[in-house]
Amino acid sequence: MQIILIGLNHRTAPVALRERTAFSSEDAQRATAELRQAGGLEEAVILSTCNRSELYGVRHDTRGDSANLELFFADFHGLSRPQLDGCLYVHSDREAVDHLFRVAAGLDSQLLGEAEVLGQVREAYRRAADAGSTGPVLNRLFQAAIEAGRRVRAETELGTRPMSAASAGIKLAERVFGDLGGHSALLLGAGEVAEQAAEHLRQRKIKRLWIAARGRDRADALAARYEGASIPWDELPRALLQPDVLVASVSAEQPVVSRAMLAEAMRARNNRSLLLLDLGLPRNIDPAAADLYNLYLYDLDSLTEIVAQNRRAREREIPRAEAVVEGQVSKFEAWRAGRAGRDVLDDLRARLDARRRRLLESQGGALAGLAPEERAEVERLTGRLLDELLEEPADRLRRARTGRERMQLVETLRNLFGLDSEKER
Template identity: 40%
Template structure:
């Protein structure tokens, strides 16, 4: 009797649970492997892998549906991290079979991410899979399922523009600078402020090959720290006007209530620069730069609202590309599901073919044994005819078995009983 296996995914994510719960439930890779081994000891679980990132904790599993207990799995996960089981239960979701496959493929393709199109999730998913392999809890089904999810994610990246447009303030700022200047490698950026947004923007400029970084901050030690880390230099905060002509890009990201750069100061710097283009990025709220700077020649000033407008356009484009990505995911889910269903059908097809071939072989031996006067060619003709009859009789049943979908999975068991395939077990 074949056992109908079920694909199964249970967990929480940023869609279902607050960050306070997710951070308490998170697993490092080593702890995830140890928890997976404990989970595999639960009745019904045959394979499992624990996926844990800042936005989700999910168990992917292959299980015997007659024995699996979702509540027991959730309670064990909660117990491993010291979270009250009752608290976790209300946030858990469960996906089964096709839905589980689709969910994993969407996660890998960053369609389920907080920021659609972000690239980090694929690496996190690979780490979770590696931890399951190391723990010995992933088998044939999950090997295939995870590797397929990786290839789906790569296909989505190569065939759509889902990750092509940035949707963070700091990355969009760098994109705009790259559009204004032919090469950032020959340019210098002056960063006013040393908070998180200033640091992120400076890091993006450094990663895109900016020629030089100059830091100015009221707390000079913090500016020195950032300059050391990002291979830049520092200047006194109160001496900005002196260094302004050196900057092709000026980033303002402070909480100052007063304007840090006036139109007059920037105009003077432009004259010293022979009116070479200058790009100013005002990330401050209130604004750090005088809006009248925008009236100056060869100056490009973007404030936080301007950048958010660009981000909105980019998000819209990502959403359009996400629709194309969803089509890719659906087709790949169908492909994987056909393979998975055949895992249940193949033993039945093999058993049916083996039983028919065995009957054919025994009957040929009995018949040919009583026809000793036949020559070799005649014997071969009879054997070929017998095998052809078997093939023709089996063709339709086997073809129909291969086409059985999930809604008619019980037909496999009907076929086994009809042909007596379990009689000898």
């Protein structure tokens, strides 16, 4: 039994190639079914995100190479094999396990410690399990990987600190208001940054979301996408009375929100706290407004500084996250070694038993003179001899102190008895 991984990611392949080799959920289902039908893999899961396309499989033939899988990977996406040269990586067994656990933990992500990848691993596994393409090994592997990802997030700071200006700003809003579920936000602008902010706010279940943009159509479209409401641009001064959080990302040469507007709004709001995130460049909000009471104003510079500091803090957490992953990998490897030990003993027994039967059959003439009871006794004695021969290796496998040691014994047995070259069951 071998766990094999073949794939490419943001480190090994350019974005154009990653786009071409992405698997939709239907593609993933079709590919895993084809691989299993063709007899190449007994179990298969495909993990496809914007930064990686990876195929995890289990096969019985531990000596087969990965060339046919690489070819399948290329063919499936209408590529020739040489087009993937230098981009594909292939790992097996412990390396493959280690890789998946690091992916689930966010250690292999472009944005170190990002949270989304754990959900994507969980989703890939769920889809494969629903399609019936997983078995005992990949079930265990993916469940353990998800557990590793969860533990890393719970026990380290790797995923806790925001890594983009928008998310850092929203996190600061939570420092003022706590749970944003009962609060409201106003987005000025309807571009990419506003969309990013809307996404973060929706993830935090913001109660009400308003969008004001110079182009009303774009505001309407964004509002429709994020279950918000668009408001006319010229009603901006009135719109400032409601929200708890304001995110501005408008292309403008001059600030679109003046100090006077904010001073008036704060008076009308009874000084209810207002957090302003100015993500525009040049700035959209008059910096002089920062001195208004109960108003918290952040511009790109201050948020970028927080993000840079968070990145360094996340990097400092890598050793702790790796220790968690290492522990989980060792646990999985111990389980896999136990299973491999049982498999190798079964294979060995099957092979020796087949040999024993062949030998008894080939000696038919010599045994012809025996009475049925005597023949049965010979059968029983040779069977018992087999049991006794297997007792010592079984005991040694049981007594192996580590998973690694047990796997070495398994490999030795497989090599000595040629268990992979010819299956006799």
